[in-house]
Amino acid sequence: MSTQPLIGQSVSRLEGHLKVTGKAKYAGDYTTSGLLYGYIVNSTITKGKITAIHTEEAKALTGVIEVFSHENKPSLAWLDLKYADMDAPPGTVFKPLHDGDILCNGQPIALVVAETFELARYAASLVRVEYEEEHFETNLKNNLDKARAPKIGLATLLKPLPPKPVGDFEKAFNQSYAQVEAEYSHGTEHHNPLELFATTTIYEKDGKLTIYDKTQGTVNCQVYVANVFGLSFKDVRVISPYVGGAFGSGLRPQYQLFFSVLAALQLKRSVKVMLDRHQMFTFGHRPPTIQHTRFGADKDGKVNALNHSAFAETSQFEDYTEVVVNWSHMLYPAENTLMEYKLVPLDVYSPLDMRAPGGSTGIHAIESSMDELAYKLNIDPLELRLINYADRDVSVDRPYSSKELKECYLQGAEKFGWANRNPQPRSMKRGNKLVGYGMATGIWEANRLPARAEVAFTKQGKLQVKSAVTDIGTGTFTVISQIAADELGLLLGDVNFSYGDSKMPFAPIQGGSFTIASVGTAVREACKALRKKLLKKAQKMEGSAFADASIDDVVFREGAMYRKDDPSIFVKLTTVIDANKGRPVKTTNFAVPNVFKLKKYSRATHSAAFVEVEVDEELGVVNVTRALTVVAAGRIINPKTARSQVLGGMVWSISKALREETISDYNLGKYMNPNLAEYHIPVHADIHELDVMFVEEKEEILNDLGIKGVGEIGLVAMPPAIANAIYHATGKRINQFPIHLEALL
Structure with a gap:
């Protein structure tokens, strides 16, 4: 009557079939009615100032909605943050369109928004920029x-x-x-993951934003957007269920996110901005x-x-x-x-x-x-x-x-x-x-970093696990599911892991080889707490054989709770949920490393x-x-x-x-x-x-x-x-x- 532990087993990626069949949707794959497309204009000089930016020819094209630059950008919050995101180093974070100063070659200096991607890209080629160049140094050895x-x-x-x-x-x-x-x-x-950086910002009727972004940290991008644009955190939702490679490039919010949100808020329309391969060499x-x-x-x-x-x-x-x-x-x-x-x-x-x-x-x-x-x-x-x-x-x-x-x-x-x-x-x-x-x-x-996780057992006999963590292709989705299944003695198919969404419990950015040690531990702690809750519910059932049992006296396997001293005594977890009037039993736990011990x-x-x-x-x-x-x-x-x-x-x-x-x-x-x-x-x-x-x-x-x-x-x-x-x-x-x-x- 034992369930073979999943930890230690070579389980194939649970989302693998979706990826190889093209059913997995990435940040640039999302669409909605009336979606606009943005294309970014990059600086062609390395250092200096923009003395004039000519957008008339681009804006004259039918289907071009707007051209944003430092000359017509809206007022932004920025809050003058020293640390605008979780991975920001000491200094002053780069602020797109802040002014006409050019700090490096390829710096984003304008955004053309149009009804189609092809039109936005063509219109961007018509934007003419005049510069005042300054001396620069890019040679490390010299x-x-x-x-x-x-x-x-x-x-x-x-x-x-x-x-x-x-x-x-x-x-x-x-x-x-x-x-x-x-x-x-x-x-x-330079980072060259297969998936290009893209952001699709869906402008909701109530002014809230649902943002599909290529990122290694949904919460990180949520905080960034809210701080830069002066929005409430609850009005910004960042979703990133699939990431086509990142390797560190998605740790910090990249500038296509800024431009997509800027245009969506100003035009009150949904806007998609994607970088091309050449532009992938202009950051980080x-x-x-x-x-x-x-x-x-x-x-x-x-x-x-x-x-x-x-x-x-x-x-x-x-x-x-x-x-x-x-x-x-x-x-x-x-x-x-x-x-x-x-x-x-x-x-x-x-x-x-x-x-x-x-x-x-x-x-x-x-x-x-x-x-x-x-x-x-x-x-x-x-x-x-x-x-x-x-x-x-x-x-x-x-x-x-x-x-x-x-x-x-x-x-x-x-x-x-x-x-x-x-x-x-x-x-x-x-x-x-x-x-x-x-x-x-x-x-x-x-x-290991602090992380939070939510787990819930439902009347359908499923364990729902939630975390804001992303899966950048490393197998996080599969491994977390294995950990959760083992903790409740369930089959892998009975675990539903929802992730890559900033509205879910907090997770740090995914990087540094600390994700499973952090989020996996949070999921395990939440599952341990859930076991105790399920036992308490079972103890309250009429004629319960678990009334005098402690958590150390029971074992969870095959979707049931068994007494260790007499394996013939058990109760199905779905029966416990039925006794709870069909309501799921859930818990949310915050796992914090013991820094004094570490x-x-x-x-x-x-x-x-x-x-x-x-x-x-x-x-x-x-x-x-x-x-x-x-x-x-x-x-x-x-x-x-x-x-x-x-x-x-x-x-x-x-x-x-x-x-x-x-x-x-x-x-x-x-x-x-x-x-x-x-x-x-x-x-x-x-x-x-x-x-x-x-x-x-x-x-x-x-x-x-x-x-x-x-x-x-x-x-x-x-x-x-x-x-x-x-x-x-x-x-x-x-x-x-x-x-x-x-x-x-």
Whole structure:
């Protein structure tokens, strides 16, 4: 009479059929009668002022309703917020149409609204703008003299600044038996999810707004719209049930949301605004970063000196930061450290979190430096990491809540066949291809944020679960349903999870690998409270066999409540609802992490990546022929969706290491390849044998579910493992991402 637990099962995505058949509706798919379409005009200069904007020709077209610019914008609230949204860095949030000042190339400066999208786009091409240009700077490397420490703000809570120096780094490094010193550079990367950013704002008769938006945070966008336009929160509803990829680009409200709402309120009509692919390059990006490392070790391989410095780009109006240099001391217990992180304000739009922000940048420098150190010491790269293995996070002198990284190393090495590697560079060949093996360590923070959830059991025998959380394609819908079903002992089909709606219970933005740890915990707590309520209702039933039972005396399974001491005694949950006059039994719970408990531990997901590459000896073309990522992430709720997340990170790793880069023309201050034809990402032919393993890890501190996130961990270790494998294959250490084939010729 037992129901098999759903947690731990590889359940296929519940919404998968809707997506592959085209029935899932995204933000740009919604329509209504009388819907208008907006198309945004972007600045063609990088810095200066608009001296005149000519809209007459565009407005003369039949079907063009209005052209909005800074000259005719309505009065906006803005409330002069320092933090206009949950993910805003310190500084002043960008305010579209605030004035005629141009802060960066591609800045949105006008909106054409028309009866059709095609007409709006054509009319936008007729808008003529006159500028007064000013001198600008967009080159990070040429402006390192302007580097400064980041401003401290609320974002520092989730993105801590570098730790203070420990010991005497300079002395220890100079006296080290083995030393490595290197510079690493990462080019600009832009978010290019499959779904373009779109907002459809439905203007209701009572002046309320129902907004379908591509976002990673419905509540975040609701707060943003209400604050900017001076509206009541209850009059703004943001819905985002399906998101066609985001990876951080939807953490902050993007400017199409502002323009869609602006036009809808002014015209009292429903308005849809969608960005085209070119415009996807006009907001947010992974910032170019220059790093310097100096690592020292004794003759036995024990690292005794760590120096990691990073210089990253930010805008002139916000201090966007990443955690880049903190990771090395978390992994390797050196007694002498020096970590530095500085920003260089440039005339660009503010950077934006992109999958594994900071981690995928910093880990490359750290793990390639460790690889170089291994060669100098003539120690196997894996053995060097085992020599420097730490059970505690010595950077803050705290134990890890859980850490099975050593098992990642050992199990991964065995499965990959690391022992078959000839340690000498250029020693392994396959035909005319040089073969290389590389490995690297991965680490990503395991966080948890407050979240709220509502659950209700109905007379139809269904468990209704509600949360404002989005599902950006990571499997949130499925995994939350599994958690809820197990808590009430139900079949998966008896759980109805409603999500992606700001009118539902609060959820934080979806990102940072903390969603299931946060929202999943809230759902679990709500279900536990619901079990107690159902027991109380059962105790009040006439002749109840549960009158003297406590919650520990009963078990929920197969849609019923059973006595543990006598499984023949049970009551169906629908019978309890019938006794409640058919009314659902529901509860809403707010799950808040115990910060005092969490502060006693460092919390992280760990991984080890192993990579094989083939490098054409004559052409320099690199192929990642096989790769393995081994992850320790606590309890895995759904191995199938978790594996999919890590695989996605591994594909992106190939992109980051070998393909992906936005090219800048510093004389024009603009990006030169804002399209998917010239912004190179991997295709099917680039992806070969990829595998994922999860090691057993018991996590009891972060949350009662014992889980950690896996969204970012698949991306942090594999890019340096690729670089290390290329060195092993060719004897050339290339420290610039992406690695171009001409560097290997």
